[in-house]
Amino acid sequence: MNAPELIVALDVPAFEDARRVLDALDGLPIVYKVGFEAFCAYGDAIRDEIEQRRQTYFLDIKLHDIPNTVARAIRAVVRPGARIIDVHALGGSEMMQAAVEASEQRAAELGIDPPEIFAVTILTSIAPEDLRELGLTGGPGENAIRLAALARDARCSGVICSPQEVRDLKSFFGTDFKTLTPGIRPAESPHGDQKRVMTPREAREAGTDYIVVGRPILESADMRATAQAILRDLVPA
Numbered sequence: 001m002n003a004p005e006l007i008v009a010l011d012v013p014a015f016e017d018a019r020r021v022l023d024a025l026d027g028l029p030i031v032y033k034v035g036f037e038a039f040c041a042y043g044d045a046i047r048d049e050i051e052q053r054r055q056t057y058f059l060d061i062k063l064h065d066i067p068n069t070v071a072r073a074i075r076a077v078v079r080p081g082a083r084i085i086d087v088h089a090l091g092g093s094e095m096m097q098a099a100v101e102a103s104e105q106r107a108a109e110l111g112i113d114p115p116e117i118f119a120v121t122i123l124t125s126i127a128p129e130d131l132r133e134l135g136l137t138g139g140p141g142e143n144a145i146r147l148a149a150l151a152r153d154a155r156c157s158g159v160i161c162s163p164q165e166v167r168d169l170k171s172f173f174g175t176d177f178k179t180l181t182p183g184i185r186p187a188e189s190p191h192g193d194q195k196r197v198m199t200p201r202e203a204r205e206a207g208t209d210y211i212v213v214g215r216p217i218l219e220s221a222d223m224r225a226t227a228q229a230i231l232r233d234l235v236p237a
């Protein structure tokens with residue numbers, strides 16, 4: 001089993017804060033997560049900065065619109081540093097397929113590797129009663145598996161999920177269909193608002209491909225040492 005890769009969430013309000021994180025973690029084998037906050041507040045600057053450092057990022061912008069609009073948005077964000085981009089599986093098969101094709105086509109035009117397209121299935125903030133309100137039958141787990149199957153058929157690289165779901169997803173869809181998991185806490189870190197967490201080592205043992213870590217690194221007194229400790233836990237013994 002391969003070692004999962006570490007994605008560090010740049011969940012900070014200003015470009016200067018994000019640059020401090022990049023400086024502290026300089027040279028480590030890390031993919032950065034540029035989420036809504038970073039993308040809206042300083043998206044151009046941070047993508048340029050990560051690319052200048054020859055590192056890569058996961059653009060966590062959860063696209064969800066008609067297929068043509070999503071394809072055009074994907075074309076606009078495919079760049080050398082964009083390693084992963086995500087879309088909502090609830091946008092449907094055609095939309096996910098359009099995203100994958102746009103990523104491949106734009107990357108071919110630029111002569112770069114296509115960013116992997118990942119699908120968000122059911123947000124972890126959605127409770128069973130929220131699904132009923134939306135008219136979706138079944139619980140969050142069933143819906144997540146159904147949507148993951150659609151994502152795989154649309155040629156997405158994988159899904160974003162809870163670390164607790166990785167084993168089931170890998171047994172249903174095989175190890176080539178990737179998982180990207182937030183909700184990771186080193187044993188000694190506070191859980192914050194994350195309810196069902198796994199340590200980096202447990203997530204690796206479950207077989208995940210990417211782990212996302214935010215606050216345990218961002219709020220630590222020594223960001224570099226914390227990230228290095230996590231990276232050590234990701235290497236199989």
Ligand code: C5P
Nearest residue numbers: 009011124182183194212213214215216
């Ligand atoms: O600080 P923390 O390690 O909890 O950060 C996790 C990151 O992953 C945040 O950017 C959060 O928005 C994201 N995320 C999550 N749970 C999900 C989906 C995304 O924690 N279900």
